[in-house]
Amino acid sequence: MQDATRRDTWVRIGAVDRFEAGRITPVPLEWPTRAPDGPRTRLSVYVRRNADGSFVVFHGRCPDTGAPLAWDPRTERFFCPCRGSVFDREGRVLAGPAPRPLDRHRWKVEAGVLYAGRISGQEGPAFPLAV
Numbered sequence: 001m002q003d004a005t006r007r008d009t010w011v012r013i014g015a016v017d018r019f020e021a022g023r024i025t026p027v028p029l030e031w032p033t034r035a036p037d038g039p040r041t042r043l044s045v046y047v048r049r050n051a052d053g054s055f056v057v058f059h060g061r062c063p064d065t066g067a068p069l070a071w072d073p074r075t076e077r078f079f080c081p082c083r084g085s086v087f088d089r090e091g092r093v094l095a096g097p098a099p100r101p102l103d104r105h106r107w108k109v110e111a112g113v114l115y116a117g118r119i120s121g122q123e124g125p126a127f128p129l130a131v
Contacts, residue, residue, distance in 0.1 A: 008117060008118070009031075009032055009117065009118070010108065010115040010116070010117050011029050011030075011031055011032075011115060011116050011117075012113060012114075012115055013027050013029065013045065013047060013057070013107075013113075013114040013115060013116050014027065014113065014114060015112055015113055015114070016049070016109055016112055016113065016114050017112070019047055019048075019049040019055070019114070020049065021049050021050065021051050021053075022048075022049070022050075022051065023048070023049070023073075024046050024047070024048045024058075024071055024073070024076075024089060025046070025047045025048075026044050026045075026046050026060070026071055027044060027045050027046070027047055028042060028043075028044045029042070029043055029044065029045060029116070030042055030043075031043050043059075043060050043061070044060035044068065044069075045057050045058060045059065045060050045105060045116055046058040046060060046069070046071055046078070047114065048089070055107050055109075055114060056091075056104060056107075057104060057105040057106075057107045057114075057116045058078070058091055058102045058103070058104055058105075059102060059103035059104065059105060059119055061103075062080035062082065062083075062085055062098060063098050063099060063100050063101070063102060063103055064080060064082075064083060064085050064096070064097055064098040064099060065080060065082040065083055067080050067081055067082040068081075069087075069102075076088065076089045077089075077094070078091070078102065080096065080098065083096055083097050084096045084097075085097060085098035087101065087102050091104065103119045103120075104119065104120050105117055105118065105119055105120070106118055106119075106120050
């Protein structure tokens with residue numbers, strides 16, 4: 001997924017109307033890994049539509065280990081299964097060894113469709129583990 005996070009590669013997430021304000025929705029995607037027409041990597045992102053119509057697109061992997069995250073809508077928390085990091089609905093670290101908040105993707109809306117782009121700021125696991 002390295003190249004998709006470093007260039008202006010945009011991946012279609014879906015129509016903006018499918019995202020309810022205030023709710024976090026997991027969306028499985030396929031990201032280009034080397035080139036737009038090259039191999040693809042499966043990755044989930046978590047989309048939150050804000051009351052003002054803006055979006056937050058969280059990267060679906062833990063910033064500590066790179067493990068896939070789980071979202072629990074009941075507790076409104078993200079969980080990392082590897083080393084127990086816990087994040088709130090803003091992506092802030094609540095517990096565990098994660099070195100920083102959840103990574104966020106750039107996003108844009110064109111013709112009523114939401115797209116995810118590269119990660120804003122620091123990216124990648126601090127301590128990658130085989131998952």
